[in-house]
Amino acid sequence: MTAALLSVQGLEVRYGPIEAVKGISLALRAGEITALVGANGAGKSTTLMALSGLVPKAAGQVLFDGQDIGQLAPHRIVRTGVVQVAEGRATLTTLTVRENLELGAYTRRDSAAERANDLDRVFTMFPRLQERASGLAGNLSGGEQQMLAIGRALMARPRVLLLDEPSMGLAPIVVQEIFRTLRDINAQGLTILLVEQNVRQALKIAHRGYVLETGHIVLEGSGRELLDEPRVQQAYLGV
Ligand SMILES: Nc1ncnc2c1ncn2[C@@H]1O[C@H](COP(=O)(O)OP(=O)(O)O)[C@@H](O)[C@H]1O
Numbered sequence: 001m002t003a004a005l006l007s008v009q010g011l012e013v014r015y016g017p018i019e020a021v022k023g024i025s026l027a028l029r030a031g032e033i034t035a036l037v038g039a040n041g042a043g044k045s046t047t048l049m050a051l052s053g054l055v056p057k058a059a060g061q062v063l064f065d066g067q068d069i070g071q072l073a074p075h076r077i078v079r080t081g082v083v084q085v086a087e088g089r090a091t092l093t094t095l096t097v098r099e100n101l102e103l104g105a106y107t108r109r110d111s112a113a114e115r116a117n118d119l120d121r122v123f124t125m126f127p128r129l130q131e132r133a134s135g136l137a138g139n140l141s142g143g144e145q146q147m148l149a150i151g152r153a154l155m156a157r158p159r160v161l162l163l164d165e166p167s168m169g170l171a172p173i174v175v176q177e178i179f180r181t182l183r184d185i186n187a188q189g190l191t192i193l194l195v196e197q198n199v200r201q202a203l204k205i206a207h208r209g210y211v212l213e214t215g216h217i218v219l220e221g222s223g224r225e226l227l228d229e230p231r232v233q234q235a236y237l238g239v
């Protein structure tokens with residue numbers, strides 16, 4: 001069994017009186033795609049934001065590669081290699097595609113040559129971004145903006161990529177393309193935490209998954225096991 005690269009123990013998050021996440025534990029194994037699925041309001045985004053340091057934790061520990069990152073500021077967390085993909089629509093629409101990608105490297109302290117090298121790699125992965133490199137990000141389609149958001153996160157040299165519903169609002173064929181891209185990125189060794197309401201697609205590409213309901217983990221298992229689970233089928237797959 002592969003060791004956990006990132007683990008969360010007893011995470012609790014509150015918004016005033018609302019307890020959004022009620023003491024959950026997760027483990028992301030190195031090199032795997034882990035899916036965190038559940039209905040609207042289950043606490044998925046809150047969990048990701050807590051990992052990124054964007055909301056305060058009422059309780060819980062976050063260990064990344066043996067280091068306690070639970071108390072770090074968001075930019076320091078990014079620098080450790082835990083990088084959240086911005087929502088597709090958070091691309092900076094008045095900047096060019098290239099400028100958006102370059103911004104992804106802002107926390108890095110290495111050379112311009114290394115960043116240029118990584119930009120080339122992102123363009124190789126997303127040829128359509130290369131074609132539109134000098135165009136404004138605001139002119140991209142929804143799917144292309146999602147790819148730009150992923151490309152921008154890759155520019156930060158992540159070791160763990162966190163994604164919050166990358167399929168949201170996209171046509172099914174575009175969703176397929178995004179998920180295929182995630183599989184490719186994972187095949188190159190990147191560890192991924194994928195938050196989705198598109199439970200079927202997420203569990204199909206995930207090595208492991210967790211089902212979150214009203215702030216609690218209610219089921220966990222391999223992607224296959226969860227797809228076969230009657231409770232998952234009834235609640236999320238319309239079987
Ligand atoms: N900024 C906020 N202030 C108050 N309550 C919030 C806030 N953000 C989320 N919540 C509540 O926390 C719970 C979990 O929300 P969220 O993490 O966004 O769920 P999900 O991403 O699974 O849809 C919901 O009950 C939601 O209404």
Ligand SMILES: [Mg+2]
Nearest residue numbers: 044045046164
């Ligand atoms: Mg959400």
